[in-house]
Amino acid sequence: MKLNAKIPPGPLKDKWDHYCANTRLVSPKNKQKYRVLVVGSGLAGASAAASLAELGFAVSCFCLQDSPRRAHSIAAQGGINAAKNYCNDGDNVYRLFYDTIKGGDFRSREANVYRLAQLSLPIIDHCVAQGIPFARDYGGMLDNRSFGGALVSRTFYARGQTGQQLLLGAYGALSRQIGQGRVDMYTNCEMQDLIVVDGQARGIVVRNLLTGDVDAHTGHAVVLATGGYAPVFYLSTNGLGCNVTASYRAYQRGADFANPCFTQIHPTCIPVSGEGQSKLTLMSESLRNDGRVWVPKEKGVTRQPGSIPQGERDYYLERRYPRYGNLAPRDIASRAAKQVCDEGRGVGDSGRGVYLDFADAIASFGRKTISSRYGNLFEMYERITGEDPYHTPMRIYPAAHYTMGGLWVDYELMSTVPGLFVLGEANFSDHGANRLGASALMQALSDGYFVLPATIGNYLTDLPADDNVQDAPQVKQTRQDVCERLQWISQVGGKRSPTWFHKKLGEIMWNFCGMSRQEKGLKQALSDLSALQEEFWKDVYVPHETGFNPTLDKACRVADFLQFAQIICLDALHREESCGAHFRSEFQTEQGEAARQDAAFSHVALWRFQQDQTAKRYTEELVFEEAQPTERSYK
Numbered sequence: 001m002k003l004n005a006k007i008p009p010g011p012l013k014d015k016w017d018h019y020c021a022n023t024r025l026v027s028p029k030n031k032q033k034y035r036v037l038v039v040g041s042g043l044a045g046a047s048a049a050a051s052l053a054e055l056g057f058a059v060s061c062f063c064l065q066d067s068p069r070r071a072h073s074i075a076a077q078g079g080i081n082a083a084k085n086y087c088n089d090g091d092n093v094y095r096l097f098y099d100t101i102k103g104g105d106f107r108s109r110e111a112n113v114y115r116l117a118q119l120s121l122p123i124i125d126h127c128v129a130q131g132i133p134f135a136r137d138y139g140g141m142l143d144n145r146s147f148g149g150a151l152v153s154r155t156f157y158a159r160g161q162t163g164q165q166l167l168l169g170a171y172g173a174l175s176r177q178i179g180q181g182r183v184d185m186y187t188n189c190e191m192q193d194l195i196v197v198d199g200q201a202r203g204i205v206v207r208n209l210l211t212g213d214v215d216a217h218t219g220h221a222v223v224l225a226t227g228g229y230a231p232v233f234y235l236s237t238n239g240l241g242c243n244v245t246a247s248y249r250a251y252q253r254g255a256d257f258a259n260p261c262f263t264q265i266h267p268t269c270i271p272v273s274g275e276g277q278s279k280l281t282l283m284s285e286s287l288r289n290d291g292r293v294w295v296p297k298e299k300g301v302t303r304q305p306g307s308i309p310q311g312e313r314d315y316y317l318e319r320r321y322p323r324y325g326n327l328a329p330r331d332i333a334s335r336a337a338k339q340v341c342d343e344g345r346g347v348g349d350s351g352r353g354v355y356l357d358f359a360d361a362i363a364s365f366g367r368k369t370i371s372s373r374y375g376n377l378f379e380m381y382e383r384i385t386g387e388d389p390y391h392t393p394m395r396i397y398p399a400a401h402y403t404m405g406g407l408w409v410d411y412e413l414m415s416t417v418p419g420l421f422v423l424g425e426a427n428f429s430d431h432g433a434n435r436l437g438a439s440a441l442m443q444a445l446s447d448g449y450f451v452l453p454a455t456i457g458n459y460l461t462d463l464p465a466d467d468n469v470q471d472a473p474q475v476k477q478t479r480q481d482v483c484e485r486l487q488w489i490s491q492v493g494g495k496r497s498p499t500w501f502h503k504k505l506g507e508i509m510w511n512f513c514g515m516s517r518q519e520k521g522l523k524q525a526l527s528d529l530s531a532l533q534e535e536f537w538k539d540v541y542v543p544h545e546t547g548f549n550p551t552l553d554k555a556c557r558v559a560d561f562l563q564f565a566q567i568i569c570l571d572a573l574h575r576e577e578s579c580g581a582h583f584r585s586e587f588q589t590e591q592g593e594a595a596r597q598d599a600a601f602s603h604v605a606l607w608r609f610q611q612d613q614t615a616k617r618y619t620e621e622l623v624f625e626e627a628q629p630t631e632r633s634y635k
Contacts, residue, residue, distance in 0.1 A: 004410065023455065032058055034219075039204060040063075040071070040246075042227060043073040043167055043170055043441060044423040044426075045071075045448065046061075046173070049183055050170060054173075057182075060183070061174070061185050062204070064241055065188070069171055071167060072238060079286060079441075080441040081096060083154055086141060093121070096120060100431070100436060103432070103435070104434050106579075106627070106632070108430060112411065116430050127166060127169055132165050132169050135158060146289050147285055147286065147436065160375075191249065195216065196478075197469045201221065202220070202469045204217055205478050216475050220463050221419045223456075224407065226426050227242055229403050232509055234505060235506055238279070243560065244561060254608075256415070257567065262581060263404070263581060265581060267337055267398045268284065272397075290365075290370060292315055292357045292360060293396075294355050301345070304392075314340070320336060321635050322635065367390060370390075381394055404431040409421070409428070419459060423447035423451075428604065432579075497540075499554065501535075501562070505532060508528045509525070512525035526569050529566050540558075542555045574617060575601055577595065602629065605617060
């Protein structure tokens with residue numbers, strides 16, 4: 001299969017300008033005749049819906065929650081990257097581009113990443129104009145801090161609630177368009193399927209989560225901004241409503257899924273506390289600016305951390321990666337934490353934890369300064385654990401967090417289904433095999449505020465504005481397919497809850513496709529997943545309520561996770577190398593680092609749905625003009 005990534009010609013630094021100067025435009029009078037359906041109202045969805053409506057397009061926006069303000073984007077605490085060089089420490093667009101390419105272990109598309117680095121500059125200006133309360137230094141200038149995988153300070157932040165503040169800015173812009181009648185907002189609606197008419201994405205089928213009503217909505221293009229699929233591991237830092245259903249439905253309708261096995265484990269999360277836990281809590285990576293990570297040098301040490309002298313502590317990140325220290329990238333820091341815990345040097349009752357210690361920072365800068373930087377994070381930690389991090393080191397351990405894989409998109413952010421655009425974490429395009437911290441917010445806002453508004457017109461100009469497909473047979477058929485699927489799952493009549501199956505799924509995925517993978521384990525996972533899926537369709541219990549039915553909602557999501565998990569494991573099994581967060585234990589250096597196999601795997605892996613329910617693998621070769629792949633070292 002021949003893929004067209006639509007990468008503009010010319011030097012890397014000129015590609016986006018060249019594209020914008022030559023793309024086709026929709027006239028102002030005609031824009032109001034085109035309706036765009038935006039699924040998701042987090043940072044990517046809200047910014048896209050607001051921007052498209054501001055341009056004059058008619059927009060319908062669909063929200064899983066009761067308000068866009070509840071989108072999972074609020075959970076991004078630490079900051080947003082931008083190559084402003086306000087600290088005068090040598091930062092520039094190229095350095096942000098290279099850090100991102102290297103951080104992703106040379107498994108992302110150069111053109112998309114360079115554009116992201118370029119657009120980081122106007123993103124900050126745009127957000128400041130919205131009134132986002134970014135932290136400022138003593139002189140009143142915007143402040144910056146460092147994040148993993150970078151030697152410069154380029155992360156803008158609003159204490160420990162950056163995602164929430166940025167989302168409020170996007171929500172304000174969206175609300176303005178709703179008030180002016182340019183955006184029709186649908187809350188408590190979950191996408192159930194994609195409507196494809198004559199090979200083009202022309203609508204969606206949604207279920208109202210309060211009433212149970214199933215409705216079809218049509219338009220001229222569909223935008224998916226539905227986030228990632230980390231809850232496939234059950235325990236993750238994601239909200240309980242996060243799921244893969246919208247992306248998986250698009251995949252079943254012809255949208256290729258790219259690099260599904262590239263799933264990120266975040267090193268800075270509060271450890272699991274009990275079997276009844278339903279999610280994990282993220283402690284921002286920004287904490288590693290001032291916190292030092294350590295474990296006892298000897299195995300089995302159970303003394304309180306304050307009674308362990310410096311000579312008996314192993315600051316293992318500083319020892320192994322002296323250049324980056326505690327700000328080593330997430331995948332590397334996560335594996336290092338797992339390794340010391342596997343050696344029996346972990347802390348806490350479970351032995352699955354390491355210390356994040358702020359004693360030195362408090363001694364150097366004072367409690368007031370540390371509180372001004374991380375106060376709300378410290379408060380959150382104390383409320384959850386009952387321990388005061390000003391006096392006792394935090395205990396942290398890696399957890400499933402972000403997904404670099406997603407639906408394949410070209411340079412215009414369009415999938416392999418014409419008319420279906422995919423933004424933010426739902427697409428694969430910018431982060432390769434590992435995402436650097438503070439880049440998720442950057443990508444979401446870049447895609448929504450700047451990229452999609454510039455690219456969607458190139459597609460719409462070929463589509464007649466009066467082409468109404470509301471009465472097309474595919475619309476009725478897709479809605480009928482959804483109703484039959486909902487009825488089918490409601491009539492299984494089993495005894496086990498969807499959550500029981502979700503937990504079993506999470507155990508399989510974490511044990512065999514988590515921080516470390518190997519051929520034998522992945523084959524075992526595929527066998528176990530197939531058996532679990534068969535059991536699900538025999539023994540899942542869903543009450544027969546026709547309206548509000550959260551058990552039905554959960555069962556549908558788990559059913560999709562069970563199918564999609566098999567694609568993740570297939571992708572991990574076929575990628576016979578280690579790169580970024582994908583660590584195959586058979587492929588590692590003598591020092592235990594990831595060993596890429598560039599000759600065989602310098603490509604994007606795409607999976608295409610087949611009518612017999614199997615998946616076929618294709619590839620998009622990666623071409624590097626500026627950032628030649630080298631050994632990824634942070635030592």
